[in-house]
Amino acid sequence: MKLSPAIKAVITASIMIAIALITYYSGLPANSPFQYLIYAVYALGITWTVVAYRNAESFTGKFGGLFNQGFKCFIVVTLLMVAFTGIFSKMHPEFAEESAKLYKEELVLNAKDKTPSDIEEDVARYKKGYTLALIYGSIFGYLIIGAAVTAVTSLLLTRRK
Numbered sequence: 432m433k434l435s436p437a438i439k440a441v442i443t444a445s446i447m448i449a450i451a452l453i454t455y456y457s458g459l460p461a462n463s464p465f466q467y468l469i470y471a472v473y474a475l476g477i478t479w480t481v482v483a484y485r486n487a488e489s490f491t492g493k494f495g496g497l498f499n500q501g502f503k504c505f506i507v508v509t510l511l512m513v514a515f516t517g518i519f520s521k522m523h524p525e526f527a528e529e530s531a532k533l534y535k536e537e538l539v540l541n542a543k544d545k546t547p548s549d550i551e552e553d554v555a556r557y558k559k560g561y562t563l564a565l566i567y568g569s570i571f572g573y574l575i576i577g578a579a580v581t582a583v584t585s586l587l588l589t590r591r592k
Contacts, residue, residue: 433487436480436500440507443476447508448515473508473573474580480504481584497585505577509570516569520562527561 434442447469454466484490484500520526535554538545545553 434483436484436503437507439476439480439483440504441511443472443479443504444508444511444515446472446476447512451515451519470576473505473576476508477501477504477577477580478584481581481588485588492589494585494589497588498581501577501581501585505573505581509573509577512573513566513569517562517566520565527558530561531558 450465450469450472454463459465480503481497481501484497490496531554534557535550538550538553542550
C-alpha cells in the first residue's frame, strides 16, 4: 500500500501533536529536552516521504522531484501544526497571561522612559497578539525547518547512486 505525501504528513503531524500533548499534560517543563523529539519526528516524516519517492518507479533522478514530494509533506505538517498551535493557545489563555506578566516585569525593569499607562497599553497589546505571534513563529519555524530538511535530504539522495 502506497501512502501519499499528505497521508505521511498527517501521520507525522499526529505524532508531533501527541508528543506536544504528552509533554504538556505530563507536567514536563517547557524547556524539557523531550520537546526536541517533535523536531526529530518532523525530520523523520519528511525523510520518510523523500526516501519512499526515491525508491519509487516514478522517480526521475531529479532533485526537483524529490524536493516536490518533501514539500507536499512539510506543507501539510506545517498547516496541521499551525492549526494545533492556534487552537491549543486559545484553549489555554493562561499562557498569554503568564507571558504578559513576564513581559510587564521586563518593561518595568528596562523601559525607564515609559509611564505606567504606556506599560499597561504595551502589555495589553502584547497579550492580545500573543496567539497570533505564536502562529507566525510556528509558520516560519516549520517552513524553514521543513525546507532545509527536504533540501538536504533531496540533495543527498540525488548525489547517491
